[in-house]
Amino acid sequence: MLSKGLKRKREEEEEQQEEEALAVDTWWLDSDHPAVAPAPPAVASSSLFDLSVLKLHHSLRQSEPDLRHLVLVVNTLRRIQASMVPTAVLPPVPSLPAAPGMADNLLASSDAALSASMASLLEDLSHIEGLSQAPQPLAEEGPQGRPIGGPPPSLGSLDLLDPATGCLLDDGLEGLFEDIDTSMYDSDLWAPASEGLKPGPEGGPGEDAPELKETELDYLMDVLVGTQALERPPGPGR
Amino acid sequence: MPSHRVPSEADVISTVEFNHTGELLATGDKGGRVVVFQREPESKNAPHSQGEYDVYSTFQSHEPEFDYLKSLEIEEKINKIKWLPQQNAAHSLLSTNDKTIKLWKITERDKRPEGYNLKDEEGKLKDLSTVTSLQVPVLKPMDLMVEVSPRRVFANGHTYHINSISVNSDCETYMSADDLRINLWHLAITDRSFNIVDIKPANMEDLTEVITASEFHPHHCNLFVYSSSKGSLRLCDMRAAALCDKHSKLFEEPEDPSNRSFFSEIISSVSDVKFSHSGRYMLTRDYLTVKVWDLNMEARPIETYQVHDYLRSKLCSLYENDCIFDKFECAWNGSDSVIMTGAYNNFFRMFDRNTKRDVTLEASRESSKPRAVLKPRRVCVGGKRRRDDISVDSLDFTRKILHTAWHPAENIIAIAATNNLYIFQDKVNSEMH
Numbered sequence: 196m197l198s199k200g201l202k203r204k205r206e207e208e209e210e211q212q213e214e215e216a217l218a219v220d221t222w223w224l225d226s227d228h229p230a231v232a233p234a235p236p237a238v239a240s241s242s243l244f245d246l247s248v249l250k251l252h253h254s255l256r257q258s259e260p261d262l263r264h265l266v267l268v269v270n271t272l273r274r275i276q277a278s279m280v281p282t283a284v285l286p287p288v289p290s291l292p293a294a295p296g297m298a299d300n301l302l303a304s305s306d307a308a309l310s311a312s313m314a315s316l317l318e319d320l321s322h323i324e325g326l327s328q329a330p331q332p333l334a335e336e337g338p339q340g341r342p343i344g345g346p347p348p349s350l351g352s353l354d355l356l357d358p359a360t361g362c363l364l365d366d367g368l369e370g371l372f373e374d375i376d377t378s379m380y381d382s383d384l385w386a387p388a389s390e391g392l393k394p395g396p397e398g399g400p401g402e403d404a405p406e407l408k409e410t411e412l413d414y415l416m417d418v419l420v421g422t423q424a425l426e427r428p429p430g431p432g433r
Numbered sequence: 434m435p436s437h438r439v440p441s442e443a444d445v446i447s448t449v450e451f452n453h454t455g456e457l458l459a460t461g462d463k464g465g466r467v468v469v470f471q472r473e474p475e476s477k478n479a480p481h482s483q484g485e486y487d488v489y490s491t492f493q494s495h496e497p498e499f500d501y502l503k504s505l506e507i508e509e510k511i512n513k514i515k516w517l518p519q520q521n522a523a524h525s526l527l528s529t530n531d532k533t534i535k536l537w538k539i540t541e542r543d544k545r546p547e548g549y550n551l552k553d554e555e556g557k558l559k560d561l562s563t564v565t566s567l568q569v570p571v572l573k574p575m576d577l578m579v580e581v582s583p584r585r586v587f588a589n590g591h592t593y594h595i596n597s598i599s600v601n602s603d604c605e606t607y608m609s610a611d612d613l614r615i616n617l618w619h620l621a622i623t624d625r626s627f628n629i630v631d632i633k634p635a636n637m638e639d640l641t642e643v644i645t646a647s648e649f650h651p652h653h654c655n656l657f658v659y660s661s662s663k664g665s666l667r668l669c670d671m672r673a674a675a676l677c678d679k680h681s682k683l684f685e686e687p688e689d690p691s692n693r694s695f696f697s698e699i700i701s702s703v704s705d706v707k708f709s710h711s712g713r714y715m716l717t718r719d720y721l722t723v724k725v726w727d728l729n730m731e732a733r734p735i736e737t738y739q740v741h742d743y744l745r746s747k748l749c750s751l752y753e754n755d756c757i758f759d760k761f762e763c764a765w766n767g768s769d770s771v772i773m774t775g776a777y778n779n780f781f782r783m784f785d786r787n788t789k790r791d792v793t794l795e796a797s798r799e800s801s802k803p804r805a806v807l808k809p810r811r812v813c814v815g816g817k818r819r820r821d822d823i824s825v826d827s828l829d830f831t832r833k834i835l836h837t838a839w840h841p842a843e844n845i846i847a848i849a850a851t852n853n854l855y856i857f858q859d860k861v862n863s864e865m866h
Contacts, residue, residue: 246752250755258504258505258506259503259505259594262593262612262613262643263612263643263645263758264758266641266662267699269641270698271699271752274695
């Protein structure tokens with residue numbers, strides 16, 4: 196089932212742009228449409244963006260993500276995001292306070308959060324893989340051995356995409372892992388809540404963090420937090 | 434292949450491979466089983482079963498494992514099988530799941546010794562007082578027994594999921610590739626491997642490309658190729674450096690601006706790469722095409738064949754239902770004149786490189802009575818529709834032919850359609866052209 200574009204408050208100009216984008220993108224729903232492929236829309240519709248975000252979530256939720264699927268979805272999402280960001284100058288992304296509310300983080304770093312969450316999860320994957328590689332007898336591994344110690348960038352950003360953490364504001368990060376025995380793991384791996392929730396590298400490689408208007412941030416927050424019932428992320432080691 | 438059990442997910446065939454003579458055909462499935470078929474010799478006594486394949490051996494290659502440290506299950510699904518060139522009476526093959534490669538030896542026993550002095554017919558020790566004379570045990574014929582034993586287990590070599598294995602022409606080494614690394618193994622040594630390609634970035638957040646397939650050159654034991662999710666091929670020479678991160682040649686076709694879409698990268702991801710038997714060319718499969726590359730020309734493929742271009746206008750739906758991520762394999766015939774690949778609706782396609790003719794055939798019970806001639810199929814995309822044409826919108830995307838194999842010398846093909854194996858033979862033109 197394809198999700199329809201969400202109605203959101205926008206300036207008239209952007210509404211028109213959105214309608215055009217949606218209009219172009221729903222052509223493929225029409226089964227009577229001739230097989231001649233129309234020119235692909237220059238701007239991705241919000242539904243394609245939503246779909247890609249959903250896929251990214253789904254991929255990240257797997258206990259062992261399919262790396263190829265994940266990388267392809269992320270690259271596609273980046274293309275879509277790049278086409279959606281208006282060229283007009285927007286207010287800069289506010290920097291995060293030290294002990295932020297979850298909502299502020301979502302607003303401020305929605306795009307950075309996507310890259311950062313993917314990045315941090317991949318980093319976590321590599322750290323955890325590094326742990327399991329300890330007894331591995333590999334010869335001539337070369338200088339690029341996997342780092343086992345050291346904190347990954349912002350575990351906190353993992354939580355940003357999880358709507359369930361909205362209700363963990365009171366418990367903080369610790370509440371997430373209450374029922375999971377983390378004694379096997381180096382405690383340095385997990386950034387304590389007091390460190391604050393860093394957004395991670397801005398927008399991923401080669402991209403600037405998009406400067407978004409508050410209305411668009413509202414919408415993105417809805418997408419990331421409110422509209423979809425997402426499960427809690429897997430605990431450490433998954 | 435008739436299944437007497439209710440077909441389940443475990444029976445889905447995940448790989449098909451002929452051995453070097455074509456006498457044996459191995460399949461692997463999601464349940465970790467390997468089934469080996471043997472071609473019956475053509476005989477005048479049974480003319481109706483000329484050269485057909487019967488089950489030769491079945492064994493459980495991989496079992497599901499649980500990684501307790503990472504709290505995740507390692508699937509037993511067989512991703513790839515590769516036969517070793519036969520060096521004695523036994524047959525050997527490598528089979529791999531996501532993490533572990535195993536070397537299996539298949540031997541035949543058709544004689545057994547009888548007339549032991551110390552044991553009786555059932556193998557129990559005799560009462561020595563009853564032994565009054567010595568006899569020499571004699572080998573007597575028995576019913577053929579096929580025995581399979583695991584000879585090597587190559588474990589702990591891969592952090593990520595293994596997508597390919599390839600035996601070197603030196604018959605001593607082989608390589609295994611996962612999403613980010615390629616390792617070189619010696620067939621006799623299981624406790625270490627050499628890492629020859631590593632594309633893992635220092636920061637995983639910089640990861641934008643993964644390895645999708647790899648293969649050794651059929652004749653030059655120092656050359657191998659690997660493909661990526663961005664549609665590029667890298668030919669590497671192991672003589673140049675221990676770590677082959679720098680390719681000798683990079684094969685990449687520039688993106689066609691008129692066909693550019695948000696899905697351009699996904700559909701350019703190479704799902705399979707195969708050297709031609711001659712070693713002069715490479716065959717690649719991406720989502721919509723198969724391409725032939727000349728090893729001497731890096732700029733673009735020398736031939737491109739459209740497998741199902743009618744899907745180009747459906748990419749968004751195929752992205753939504755994840756079909757756009759399906760990984761199809763491709764195959765050369767023995768003389769490198771015809772290439773084959775699978776598609777949806779249990780269709781598979783063949784392209785004749787010389788005549789430029791192509792055909793679409795279907796692997797299904799309804800259209801494949803034994804010894805029936807396959808009827809070419811056609812997908813219509815609107816406009817005039819002939820009888821028996823299938824419209825694009827009626828294609829069944831759950832029935833897909835991902836795995837195909839071609840006999841090394843004859844026109845015999847093996848097609849895996851979900852949990853069924855189809856073997857088609859071209860009786861009229863048995864020799865390769």
